Amino acid sequence: MKPIVWLAGALALVALGAGVFIWSGAYNVAADDPHWPLTNWMMVTVRERSFEVRATGIDVPDLSGEGLIRAGAGNYDAMCAECHLEPGEDATELSAGLYPAPPDLAREGTNDPAEAFWIIKHGIKMSGMPAWGKSMDDQSIWGMVALLQRLPEMSKDQYHELVESSGGHTHGSGEAHVHADDEHHEDKD
Numbered sequence: 001m002k003p004i005v006w007l008a009g010a011l012a013l014v015a016l017g018a019g020v021f022i023w024s025g026a027y028n029v030a031a032d033d034p035h036w037p038l039t040n041w042m043m044v045t046v047r048e049r050s051f052e053v054r055a056t057g058i059d060v061p062d063l064s065g066e067g068l069i070r071a072g073a074g075n076y077d078a079m080c081a082e083c084h085l086e087p088g089e090d091a092t093e094l095s096a097g098l099y100p101a102p103p104d105l106a107r108e109g110t111n112d113p114a115e116a117f118w119i120i121k122h123g124i125k126m127s128g129m130p131a132w133g134k135s136m137d138d139q140s141i142w143g144m145v146a147l148l149q150r151l152p153e154m155s156k157d158q159y160h161e162l163v164e165s166s167g168g169h170t171h172g173s174g175e176a177h178v179h180a181d182d183e184h185h186e187d188k189d
Contacts, residue, residue, distance in 0.1 A: 031099040043100075047124065051115045054122075058114035063146035072143030073159070074166030076151075079132065080105070080144065088156035098128050106159075109152040116145045132171075140171035 021027070035043065063069075077086070082094045084105040095102060110116040120141045123131030132141060151159070 031097065034099065051112075051119060055112060055114040055118045058117055060113045060117070060145075061142055063113060063142065063149055065146070068143045068146045069150060070162060070166045071140065071170070072145070072147030073162040074168045075136070075140060075171055076144050076147050077163040077166075078169035083128065086156065087151065087154045087159045100127060102128070105148055106151055106154075109150075110145070110148045113145050113149065116148055117141055120144055136171040 034040070076084075081089075082092050083098060083102040085092065085095060085107075087106045089106065117138075119129065121131065121133035121136075121138070123129045123133075147162075154162070
């Protein structure tokens, strides 16, 4: 037989084997059962390379403005802290149950502002990380990125003071909320 026939046969067997594996339900997709090491390596590598490639060429604005950071604090508190935590927090009910575990941005921050912008704007498939760019303008996303640059240096009290001074959850989509002490966010007039 010709090599091409052998190759076609081998590919057909691989496809059949993959189909049987998928259809069998053998792979456990439960969030409390970690990935196999090979699966984890592949997913992490694909994810990290995707971030690097897609963030290339994003122009990072000046992120040092206090107003930008303050606005980012209101949005982060409303939209991110439940999963990515706030300073002084070890886990939330939600963050403890997510797999893969979301990064603790209160401790880690972000090394690459362009990647952080891309991730916040576009989200991450099958991770629980939404594409906030569907409801937020770029300026508001940059505000959260600016906050992430400073977040690991903040104490819990500094973070809460910043959130309280932020004017609340607002992000250029026509939606605005004010922050109320010990209450859920309320609509702003």
